[in-house]
Amino acid sequence: MTTAGAECALAAGRAVSPDATQQAIGYPSLFLLVLLGALVPVVPTGALVSSAAAVAFHHRDAAVSSLLVFAVAATAAFLGDAVLYWLGWRGVRSRNGSRWLDRMRAQVAPEPLERARDRLARRGAAVLLVSRLLPAGRIPAMLACLLARMPLHVYLRGNFPAVLGWAATYQLLGMLGGALFPHPWQGVAAAVALTLLITAVPMAWRRLRQPPPHGPAAEPNSG
Template identity: 85%
Template sequence: MTTAGAECALAASRAVSPDTTQQAIGYPSLFLLVLLGALVPVVPTGAVVSSAAAVAFHHSNAAAFSLGVFAVAAAAAFLGDAVLYALGGRGVRSRNGSRWLDRIREQVAPEPLARAQERLARRGATVLLVSRLVPAGRIPVMLACLLARMPLHRYLRGNLPAVLGWAATYQLLGMLGGALFPHPWQGVVAAVTLTLLIAAAPVVLRRLRQALGRPAAGRPRPARGLRGRG
């Protein structure tokens, strides 16, 4: 290799900074994970976004990287919701249903679906604004919209601010985790812990209410309307 060629190679290697490499790898990975989580609600997308935001907080150009995390996460979530709703809509219109519609139904219990349908009937498409912010609230509301045969364009119009609010909320959680600790991995752990606690809170509260509403073991409830005789 000539001296000029070596100098060119060295200049090119310097031009590709670690931040550029992380952008090239991190943004596509974030997009794919959030998109997959929107289509198959197994990946904890909130934790993914919070982790990426915590790492972005420690970059030299934190503002630009944080804006990139927000844009990529919101775009992936919006696209995933659009694709899933379109696939579910095909099942609603078909006499035989579809595999995707069946999968959506399997993830929703009757009670959450009934509540989502009631809110949809009362508030219309505005119910979508908080559907993503409530843990486990996205799929019941989506199924309620599908069963009500809401057009795709109307669903997407109501879902856009919901997606933006969701991305902003989990990014703020990640930035909070990043601000509390000096090392990125510590911020990631804090962000994931906060996200999982928020996701688990409704389940814990629901089970606590159910436990408090049940009579104590071995103690039958007293019959109503009966009074003791003196």
């Protein structure tokens, strides 16, 4: 996780560097990393966006840099979700399935999938907005939409405000980190820490609320 955070900070620094050459390299790098993170949920895209926003806060043209970070992150996330959903949709419509659909199934436990399907049945595409902001909530919601055979254009229409809300949330976290400290690297560290904390706390809370597995009853002490 430390290495990933360092890579995020490096990419963010490039994305908002005052030097024009670094900007030309950095914004495409930010776009590609967020796009990759949408397709393969290993890259910590939230931490990446927060880091970029923290550095943008210290840029001499902070408003423009922050707007660019937001636009690049939201566009890349939207396109990544669209491609992943399209690949999964091909698997749903195919008699033999697809490796992308199988990969999504392998990433989602039965209980989160059932919760996502229940929310989808009750709220429709509006569930995508909440799922994008929940830790590990995007893939279960996407898989639920695929299994419900939601058309691609309906999914994209519901996912558009979701990625905007996601990008804005992590943008604000990064700006908060940048505002708290005078140096960009300190803001990046604070933004990454806030992002990881927000991601870890709900997951830990859900684990604590899970009932313990029912094992064999302990035998009374006969001594």
